[in-house]
Amino acid sequence: MSPKSWLRGFHTAPEPASRPVQLVCFPHAGGSAGYFVPLSAQLSGVSQVLAVQYPGRQDRWREPAVDNLDELAEQIVAALRPARNGGPLALFGHSMGALVAYEVARRLAPARLYVSGCPAPSRGVEATKGIKDDAGLLADLRRLNGTDAGLLADPEMLELILPALRADYHAVRTYQWQPGSEPRCPVRVLTGSHDTRTPPHVVADWRRHTTGECHFHEYEGGHFYLTEQTGRVADLLAADLAQGVH
Template sequence: MSGQWFRRFDTARAGVPRLYCFPHAGGAVSSYLPMARELSPNVDVLAVQYPGRQDRRLESAIDDVHRLADAVAEEIAPHLDQPYAFFGHSMGAVVAYETARRLGRRSLPAPGRLFLSGRGAPTPEANPLDRMDSDEAVVAAIRRLGGTGGEILDDPEIMAMVMPTLRADYRAIGSYTWTEGPRLTLPFTVLVGDNDPVVTTDEAAGWRRFTEAATDVRIFPGGHFYLDSRTVEVARLVHGALTGSGPLART
């Protein structure tokens, strides 16, 4: 497993489902540490570390979702030797979905399930809410979503370090458009906060049009980053879906 692209928070475990987690715009693998702790030791969690952040901060971030998915698919392809699933939040949901599409085109083993969190279904046109024309707009969007502490956003030195990556990530998601192709054939679990300022529950439920399999829609109390306060509930949902230990309600 490439130490450059994937991070494991615990000892590698055989005989359990593997879950690849894709961070949000501006996010990094550390955003999945709480959920990984909840799922251990029953699920082998690996988080995807995009270039341009944390220990990859000296690399240039990739400012195109399709190129990012190309890169992840290339890295993950040799390691699909056991059952696995994808979990992506916000921009990460789109990257996870596009990565699964690329693996399918190569006739590689598909994920057993996609967990798509905090993101509406793709459209052929870019989402205008994702388009930011200045650094000030990016910072305002982050404040609105509530995903980063105000003390970080108000620290000029820290922001100077992270702005190149934020710009690249917002260019990536702001220019993303869906290109027509076959529907996937694997089940989706869609998760969304009931007070998300940028994703309605109807928009999230629209993901069901992109798979031929069943889609479960789960609504949690909270905003765009509901996951921060609902980690235990989400981890239980993920564990049940991957191990068959709990039923999933159909919608």
């Protein structure tokens, strides 16, 4: 699979851009690369921002979605290796994307890892364990309040998006962390203040998943706090990325 199938860029890299920092963003379950357009716009002056487009959605809707998180990470690593520009690489993942970014980091050794809205890998996402059918899946999406309610009420749209959603939720529900090498880079853990998925006791264990520094940042909002707090999150990332994340 060509790297172009997996990676989307929305804004021109900063100038001079001989070896810009690459920030690769990983979307949530049911999400797409386009979720990160606002963040890309905010960071266009300091980084080349790329977003991962998982198969089974939008322009890749004809491709089968991947319902195994480790397999998804392996495929993304294969796409990222030839796409790297030789400069430093940073990874940012939200919700399911945080787990994918973490597993990619175990394989690619980035300079920085940002994980958002997600319990530590060794904890698992307990909230998804009991979701066994479409009704439970859709109820969970409504609780998280990150998907257009009109979209969830449209039978024709649901027919298009449900296959990818089923695969993503299955990937999260069945993910089992395996002991092994951990990322050596600094990790920043970002959460929403009202996100029931990420209370302190389930995110604190992210410290176990890096041999580098681990810092925690809380923002006002729920599971999809990033939608309202893009500017503040971009400021945090920009301060790191402007240093070249060596």
